[in-house]
Amino acid sequence: MMRNIPLPYANAIRRICLNGVPVFAIDKVSVRENSSVMADEALAHRLGLIPLKTDLTEFKELKSVDTDHDTSKVMLILDLEESDATRTVLSGELTSEDRFVKPVSADIPIVVLAPGQKVWIDAYARLGRGTEHAKWNSANIAVLTETDEDEERILTVESTGALPPEQIVLSAVEELSNRISGFKELVSQVA
Amino acid sequence: MRTTSVRKLLPEAWGFLCPVHTPDGTPCGLLNHLAAACRVVTSTPPTVHLPKLLVSLGMTPLGAPTVAVGDTGSSSVSVLLDGRVVGEVSQAQAAEIAIKLRTLKALGKEKVPSTLEIGLVPVLTGGQYPGLFLMSGPARMVRPVLNLSTNTTEMIGSFEQVYMDIAVVPEEAIKDATTHMELDEKAMLSAIAQLTPYSDFNQSPRNMYQCQMGKQTMGTPAHSLPYRMDHKLYKLQTPQVPMVRPYAHDHLKIDNYPHGTNAVICVISYTGYDMEDAMILNKASYERGFAHASVYKTELIDLQSISKDRGGANLQFGVLPGDNTAKTGLEGNGFPPIGAYLQEGDAFYSYVDLDAGVSKVSYYKSIEPAYLEQIKLLGDESGEGRLQRVFLKLRVNRNPIIGDKFASRHGQKGICSQKWPVENMPFTESGMVPDIIFNPHGYPSRMTIGMMIETMAGKSAALHGLCHDATPFTFSEDNSAVDYFGRLLKKAGYNYYGNERMYSGVTGREFEADIFFGVVYYQRLRHMVSDKFQVRTTGPIDIVTHQPVKGRKRAGGIRFGEMERDSLLAHGSSFLLQDRLLNCSDRSLSRLCKKCGSLLSPMLVRGPSTGTTESSSRWRCQVCSDGGQIEIITVPYVFRYLVAELAAMNIRVELSTC
Numbered sequence: 001m002m003r004n005i006p007l008p009y010a011n012a013i014r015r016i017c018l019n020g021v022p023v024f025a026i027d028k029v030s031v032r033e034n035s036s037v038m039a040d041e042a043l044a045h046r047l048g049l050i051p052l053k054t055d056l057t058e059f060k061e062l063k064s065v066d067t068d069h070d071t072s073k074v075m076l077i078l079d080l081e082e083s084d085a086t087r088t089v090l091s092g093e094l095t096s097e098d099r100f101v102k103p104v105s106a107d108i109p110i111v112v113l114a115p116g117q118k119v120w121i122d123a124y125a126r127l128g129r130g131t132e133h134a135k136w137n138s139a140n141i142a143v144l145t146e147t148d149e150d151e152e153r154i155l156t157v158e159s160t161g162a163l164p165p166e167q168i169v170l171s172a173v174e175e176l177s178n179r180i181s182g183f184k185e186l187v188s189q190v191a
Numbered sequence: 192m193r194t195t196s197v198r199k200l201l202p203e204a205w206g207f208l209c210p211v212h213t214p215d216g217t218p219c220g221l222l223n224h225l226a227a228a229c230r231v232v233t234s235t236p237p238t239v240h241l242p243k244l245l246v247s248l249g250m251t252p253l254g255a256p257t258v259a260v261g262d263t264g265s266s267s268v269s270v271l272l273d274g275r276v277v278g279e280v281s282q283a284q285a286a287e288i289a290i291k292l293r294t295l296k297a298l299g300k301e302k303v304p305s306t307l308e309i310g311l312v313p314v315l316t317g318g319q320y321p322g323l324f325l326m327s328g329p330a331r332m333v334r335p336v337l338n339l340s341t342n343t344t345e346m347i348g349s350f351e352q353v354y355m356d357i358a359v360v361p362e363e364a365i366k367d368a369t370t371h372m373e374l375d376e377k378a379m380l381s382a383i384a385q386l387t388p389y390s391d392f393n394q395s396p397r398n399m400y401q402c403q404m405g406k407q408t409m410g411t412p413a414h415s416l417p418y419r420m421d422h423k424l425y426k427l428q429t430p431q432v433p434m435v436r437p438y439a440h441d442h443l444k445i446d447n448y449p450h451g452t453n454a455v456i457c458v459i460s461y462t463g464y465d466m467e468d469a470m471i472l473n474k475a476s477y478e479r480g481f482a483h484a485s486v487y488k489t490e491l492i493d494l495q496s497i498s499k500d501r502g503g504a505n506l507q508f509g510v511l512p513g514d515n516t517a518k519t520g521l522e523g524n525g526f527p528p529i530g531a532y533l534q535e536g537d538a539f540y541s542y543v544d545l546d547a548g549v550s551k552v553s554y555y556k557s558i559e560p561a562y563l564e565q566i567k568l569l570g571d572e573s574g575e576g577r578l579q580r581v582f583l584k585l586r587v588n589r590n591p592i593i594g595d596k597f598a599s600r601h602g603q604k605g606i607c608s609q610k611w612p613v614e615n616m617p618f619t620e621s622g623m624v625p626d627i628i629f630n631p632h633g634y635p636s637r638m639t640i641g642m643m644i645e646t647m648a649g650k651s652a653a654l655h656g657l658c659h660d661a662t663p664f665t666f667s668e669d670n671s672a673v674d675y676f677g678r679l680l681k682k683a684g685y686n687y688y689g690n691e692r693m694y695s696g697v698t699g700r701e702f703e704a705d706i707f708f709g710v711v712y713y714q715r716l717r718h719m720v721s722d723k724f725q726v727r728t729t730g731p732i733d734i735v736t737h738q739p740v741k742g743r744k745r746a747g748g749i750r751f752g753e754m755e756r757d758s759l760l761a762h763g764s765s766f767l768l769q770d771r772l773l774n775c776s777d778r779s780l781s782r783l784c785k786k787c788g789s790l791l792s793p794m795l796v797r798g799p800s801t802g803t804t805e806s807s808s809r810w811r812c813q814v815c816s817d818g819g820q821i822e823i824i825t826v827p828y829v830f831r832y833l834v835a836e837l838a839a840m841n842i843r844v845e846l847s848t849c
Binding site: 007014018019040042130131133140143145146 | 474475478479480483485530562564586588612613614618619620622624694696698699700
C-alpha cells in the first residue's frame with residue numbers, strides 16, 4: 001500500500017517492477033545434439049522462458065554483450081540419454097553449474113522425447129531486463145489499484161519466482177532513484 | 192455474366208449448396224460449396240427388380256392391354272426409371288405408389304436403393320411435365336433428411352426435394368402435410384461455415400468473409416511433415432485448441448489440426464495504432480510465443496538439368512579434397528549440416544564435375560534466412576540409379592511482425608500495427624493484460640455480435656475451466672446467449688456483461704469507462720509483409736526504355752500512373768512531377784540540331800587524321816549542309832526511342848526550339 005505517493009511515481013515503480021529489475025534467463029544456447037521433433041530455435045525459445053532463481057548479490061549485469069564475465073553468466077546443461085519410452089523432459093533435468101541459479105520449478109515441461117530421441121544442450125543464462133525480452137520480466141503482474149481513500153494506492157506484484165516480490169519492489173525503488181539521480185547528473189552536466 | 196438469376200439459391204439447391212460459403216463479388220453464387228452432409232452418388236445400384244416391384248404396387252406395365260375402368264376422370268401419367276418409360280399409372284395411384292416406394296426406400300426393404308430419387312411431379316398448370324420420375328444413377332447429389340413416417344434417415348435428391356414437404360424444426364411441421372424433417376438446423380451449412388462460432392448472431396456477409404479467411408489461416412496443415420516435400424507450407428508453431436467451439440469442430444476433429452490461439456482481447460481505442468482494422472499486439476505475448484509460425488519451403492536440385500545446361504557434364508553431389516569447406520560450411524556430401532542457418536550468399540550445395548575434376552558451389556539466394564530442415568535423396572523407380580536429385584527442405588521463421596494479418600472467426604480481420612510492451616498495455620484490477628487490443632469501431636457497422644458472445648464465452652470458459660459449445664441456432668430469445676454467459680461471468684465474480692475496470696499502463700490512471708475484455712480465438716492468416724513489401728531506391732532498368740522495371744521479384748518500382756500524375760498536376764507541384772517522371776525515371780542527355788530540330792541527325796564526325804587529339808572530331812548535323820547547330824538537351828530516354836521508331840516508319844519528328 002502506498003500513501004501520499006503521486007500517481008506518476010507509483011506508476012513508474014509499477015512499470016520498473018515489470019521490466020526494470022534484472023533477473024536470470026537463458027540467453028545463449030549451444031545445441032550439441034537435438035533429434036527431438038522440436039526445432040533448435042523453438043527449443044532454445046522454450047529454455048529461455050524458464051524462470052531461474054536469481055541472486056543479485058553475487059552476479060553483476062553484463063555491461064556489453066561482447067564482454068565475457070564469469071560473474072555475469074551461468075551455464076546450465078541439458079544432457080539426456082535415449083530412453084525406451086516416450087517421456088516429457090522437465091526443467092528439473094537442467095543441471096546448473098551454480099548452486100543457486102536454477103529453475104524456479106522442476107516441473108516445467110520442455111520437450112517430449114520419443115524412444116531413440118536425444119537432446120544435448122549447453123545453455124548460458126545471464127542477467128537481463130524485461131525491456132530487452134519478456135523472459136527477463138521480473139514480475140508477471142504488477143497492478144496499481146486505487147482505494148476509496150484519497151492518495152492511497154495498492155501495488156500488487158506477482159513474481160515469476162526469480163526474485164521474491166518484496167525484493168522486486170525494493171529493487172524497483174532503487175532503480176527509480178538511480179534513474180532519477182542519473183537524470184539529475186545529466187541535467188547538471190548540461191547546465 | 193451480369194444476370195442475377197443463376198446466382199440465386201433455388202429450392203432444389205437448398206441443403207445441397209451452402210448459402211454462406213460463396214465468395215462476395217463477381218463469382219458470388221457461381222462458385223459454390225457443398226453443404227457438409229451433401230453426398231454425390233458415385234455407384235450404380237441394381238434396378239432390374241424395380242419394374243416388377245412397381246407393378247406389384249399398382250403400376251400398369253408398358254404394353255399391357257388397357258383395361259377400361261369406371262373412372263375416366265383422371266388421366267394416367269408415365270412412370271420413368273432412369274429416363275426409360277416402364278409403365279403407366281393413374282394420377283391418384285402415382286402419389287400412392289410414390290409414398291409406398293419411399294417408405295420401402297427409407298426402411299431399406301425390397302432392395303430399393305437408398306439413393307433412389309422418387310420425383311413425383313403432380314399435374315399442375317404451368318408446372319413441370321407430370322409423371323413419376325425415378326432416378327438411381329450416379330452423379331446426383333443426395334442429402335440426408337428424417338422421414339417422419341418411418342423415423343429413419345432417408346437420402347433425398349435435388350429433383351424430388353422440390354415436391355416434398357420438409358420441415359426444419361418440429362414446431363413448423365404442418366399436420367398431414369409435412370412428411371420429412373431436417374436432421375439439423377445447421378445442416379444447410381458447409382463444413383467450413385459450420386466452424387464459425389455463433390454464426391447465427393453475425394451479419395451474414397461476415398460469415399461469408401470468415402469462410403474465405405478460414406482457408407487462409409496458418410495452422411496445422413499436416414502431421415506427416417517429415418514425409419512431405421511441399422513447395423510451400425505454412426505452420427503455426429504454437430497453436431491452441433479453441434475454448435469456444437461449434438459442434439462441427441469436434442465432429443470434424445479439428446482439434447487435431449488447430450489453427451489459432453485463444454487470445455485475451457481488450458476492446459478499446461487505446462493509442463491510435465488500432466485505427467481502421469489495425470490491432471496492437473502485446474510484445475511480451477509475442478516474445479512468449481504468441482502466433483509464432485514457420486514457412487516450410489522445398490527446393491528441388493536436379494543435377495541432370497544442370498548437366499544439360501553444361502553440355503551433358505557428368506555431375507555428382509559432393510566436394511573435392513581441396514575445397515575450403517571450413518569457409519563454405521558444407522559437409523563432405525556437398526550439403527550444409529541439418530539445422531544450418533542459411534543467409535543470403537551462404538553456400539547451399541556443391542557438386543563435382545567428374546569429367547573436369549572441378550567442383551562448383553551454389554549459393555543460397557533468398558534474402559530471408561532459413562534453417563535447413565531436411566534433405567531428401569531421390570532415386571529412380573528401380574532404386575539403382577545414381578543420386579542426381581535431392582529435395583532441400585528449408586524452414587523460414589515467420590514470427591509475427593508489424594504488418595502481419597490476423598483474424599478472429601467472425602470475418603474480423605486486422606493488421607498488427609504495433610507491438611506494445613507489457614508495461615504500456617492497459618491492465619485490469621486483477622492484473623490481466625490483453626494479448627490483442629481490438630478497436631471498438633470494428634463492431635457497430637459490421638454487427639459481429641457472434642464475436643462479442645465469443646468474447647464472453649471465452650472468458651467464462653477460461654474462468655471456469657470449460658469448453659463452451661458455439662453451435663449456431665442453440666440459443667433463442669427465451670434462452671439468450673448473453674444471459675447464459677453473463678450469469679457464468681457473474682458466478683466467477685466478474686461483471687455480467689464482460690466489462691472490467693481498467694487502468695492505463697502508460698499513466699497508471701483509471702479509465703472512465705469500463706472496458707469489454709475477454710478471450711477470442713484468433714487465427715494467423717498467411718498474408719505477411721515479408722512476402723509483400725516492395726521498396727526501391729535505385730535498381731534494375733529496362734534496356735529498351737531505360738525506365739525502372741516493374742515487379743517485386745525484380746526489385747522493380749511501383750508505377751506512378753496517370754491518376755497519380757493528375758494529382759500532382761492538380762496540386763501544381765511541377766517540381767515533384769518532373770522529379771518522379773523524369774529525374775527518377777529515364778532522364779537522359781541527347782544532342783539536338785537546333786536548326787533542323789532533329790534528335791537523330793547529330794553525328795560524331797572525325798576530322799582529318801592530323802593527330803591523335805580528340806579535338807579534331809566534332810558533332811555535326813548530317814542533314815543540315817552547314818553542319819547545323821548542335822545542342823545538348825535533357826529528354827526522357829523513351830522519347831528518343833519513340834523518335835527512332837517513328838523514323839523507322841518514315842515519320843520525321845522535329846523539335847521546335849523557341
